[in-house]
Amino acid sequence: MKVLVVGGGIIGCATAYELAKAGCQVTVFERSTPGAEASSAAAGLLAPLGESTDTNFAQLALASWRLYPDVVRELEDRTGIDVEYVTRGTIYPMSATQTRHDAEAWAVNKEFGVEVLEGSDVHALEPALSPKIRHAIFVRGDHWLNNQRLVLAYAQAAAAAGVELSTGCNVSRLVVEGGRVRAVVTEGERVEGDAVLLAAGAWSSELMAPLGASLRIEPRRGQMIALAHVPPVLTYCVHGEAYMAPRPSGELVVGATVERAGFQRAVTAEGIAGLLRAAIELVPSLRELPIARTWCGFRPWAPDSLPVLGPWPGVEGLFVATGHFRNGILLAPITARIMTEWITGGQPTVAVKDFLPDRFVRRPAR
């Protein structure tokens, strides 16, 4: 089976890799380089605990989080790329009431090692935290990694498994004939395939609109800062108004804004000032650290903030995997598995009802 993947971000590369392992012949079309957009811009937090653990989204996030240790091992074995997977845990500074409420909600999941920290316990764990912080939750199960390296590892593993990576190659059109997707068009060339997976991140709607398809994916800009973190100030990830993730390579990643700014590729004074203010409030000694770099990226957002995963109704052979918004790095392994199950004719092994693309298909008024 020949599968054409549009978009070489984390979602396209991870799925291409799984498809190749399942015996498919795969080509990835990426107009820039693998991971050039949101997948490199991210912080790489793998933090699946949200407001509740019993929604389908929470179950999807947990399922993906559980796949990570094996994914990291496999990619490191196959490529030699160290993805800087850190499993130390995250400290969430909070008010006293909020701490108890959230700890109770989160503690249902024992595998996360959720602990309430009060008074001197907070600073015993992370001495650099502001003395104003008297209550926090420590979630040992929150992990993080270097997402730039992860997407390259997926791309390299995919290529080694036989995937053709067509970089610098823009897809201008999907060809649908007789209710079936037949090909993609790239700079004048038509490339035939049995199935097409649209994984074009925040740009995914552009190729669907000419088909009359009502997939609405919009960009949500995120701005980020890396501080030079040598010698390190923090051991753990700290997550309050801003988050700070210490990377083994010596950067402290501080993020992130969530903005409706179209595709305006700009780091703004207000965005960076807000992040630094929030970070210094939590960890005062950060004010001394040099700013190493700043950047921004575009998260793919669907109107209900949930991912869009599955076959596109009414067009045989067309599949969509996008809308991962704030969690695309976390969700990449499970997305790759689900999409591979679907494309190769199987049934997804996790509950996917809430994520099906048909929730966006316009139905005629009765």
Ligand SMILES: Cc1cc2nc3c(=O)[nH]c(=O)nc-3n(C[C@H](O)[C@H](O)[C@H](O)COP(=O)(O)OP(=O)(O)OC[C@H]3O[C@@H](n4cnc5c(N)ncnc54)[C@H](O)[C@@H]3O)c2cc1C
């Ligand atoms: C600042 C920021 C912080 C984040 N932090 C986290 C985090 O800590 N944890 C987490 O899990 N998630 C995080 N995310 C979210 C995560 O980065 C995204 O959900 C994820 O990267 C989406 O992956 P993708 O492959 O769908 O999109 P992208 O990485 O954007 O990939 C899409 C690719 O498609 C290509 N493309 C588009 N159109 C075409 C075309 N017509 N032809 C060929 N190629 C095309 C693009 O060039 C691009 O490379 C963050 C995002 C941002 C911006």
